[in-house]
Amino acid sequence: MSRSTSKKSLVVLVSGNGSNLQAIIDACKAQRINGEIVAVISNKPNVYALKRAESANIPAIVVEANKLTSREAYDQILLSEILKYSPDLVILAGFMRILSAEFVQGFQGKMLNIHPSLLPKYKGLHTHQRAIDAGDDEHGASVHFVTAELDDGPVILQSRVPIFAEDDSDELASRVLEQERQMYPLVISWFCQGRLIMNNNKAYLDGIELEEQGYAAN
Numbered sequence: 001m002s003r004s005t006s007k008k009s010l011v012v013l014v015s016g017n018g019s020n021l022q023a024i025i026d027a028c029k030a031q032r033i034n035g036e037i038v039a040v041i042s043n044k045p046n047v048y049a050l051k052r053a054e055s056a057n058i059p060a061i062v063v064e065a066n067k068l069t070s071r072e073a074y075d076q077i078l079l080s081e082i083l084k085y086s087p088d089l090v091i092l093a094g095f096m097r098i099l100s101a102e103f104v105q106g107f108q109g110k111m112l113n114i115h116p117s118l119l120p121k122y123k124g125l126h127t128h129q130r131a132i133d134a135g136d137d138e139h140g141a142s143v144h145f146v147t148a149e150l151d152d153g154p155v156i157l158q159s160r161v162p163i164f165a166e167d168d169s170d171e172l173a174s175r176v177l178e179q180e181r182q183m184y185p186l187v188i189s190w191f192c193q194g195r196l197i198m199n200n201n202k203a204y205l206d207g208i209e210l211e212e213q214g215y216a217a218n
Contacts, residue, residue: 008035008088008192013078013095014042018049019177020093020114020184025056027185035192038085041078043097059085065097075103089191092146093184101148109198111146112191114184116176118142118158118213123151128169128176139163139172141180142214143187145198154203155214156196159183 010028012021021040027033040053043065053060063078074097082090092113104111117127119142131139140160147153159179163172190196195206203210 009038009086010035010089010091010188010192011039011041011082011085011087012037012053012091012093014040014047014049014093015044015096016047016049016094018047018052018093020180021049022052023181023185024091024093024188025052025058027189029056033185033189033192035089035188038087039082041081043074043078043095049094071098071100072102075100079103079106089188091184091188098150099146104146104148107146109145112143112156112184112187113146113151113153114141114143114180115151116141116173116180117151118160119144119151119155126169128172131163132167132169132172137163139176141176141183143183144214145203147201154198154201154210155212156187156190156203156205156210157183157214 012024014021024033025037028035028037037058039059039061040049041061041063042050043063045062045064050060061081063081065074088110090107090111092111117131118140122130128139138160140158142155142158144155145153161175161179187196190205197204205215
């Protein structure tokens with residue numbers, strides 16, 4: 001399988017602290033990702049993720065959601081902002097909005113998300129507490145391609161962490177986040193190398209269709 005050598009342009013969408021954003025910035029700077037973040041866009045002003053972008057000399061843009069009346073209207077403005085940067089890949093890094101089907105379809109195979117659960121378990125919010133309440137003995141995170149269904153695109157990679165009897169949701173979230181910071185840059189690097197694609201709602205790495213739970217090392 002041929003691999004891409006040209007550097008890919010990345011747009012990252014954020015809503016909060018931006019710890020995964022920072023991991024991606026660091027990986028690009030260390031040349032572990034053959035890509036460049038050309039813009040960071042937040043739906044909320046004054047979040048720390050924007051400061052992280054500014055510190056790395058990356059354009060930091062706010063497309064505020066609460067000033068618009070509909071999801072479709074917001075998505076049109078967000079889309080026009082993203083398209084100014086002609087990205088090869090759009091990365092959701094803690095972006096806390098549900099995007100419309102029309103918006104997502106415009107980036108089929110070119111949009112990634114990281115979700116704090118072992119999908120298909122616990123789509124949506126409050127995943128750490130839900131895993132604890134269910135009595136699970138493990139939890140984790142999943143990187144997946146974004147499709148129109150919430151947290152439902154093909155999984156590329158999962159990372160698992162144990163749940164201990166004394167855990168609360170904050171402790172569990174911290175453990176999961178440590179894994180997220182490692183796995184998200186890795187998956188982005190696969191995409192930027194031309195190794196990772198989506199076809200017919202399936203994820204492929206090096207031309208091999210990935211299993212439902214994503215890549216697993218032998």
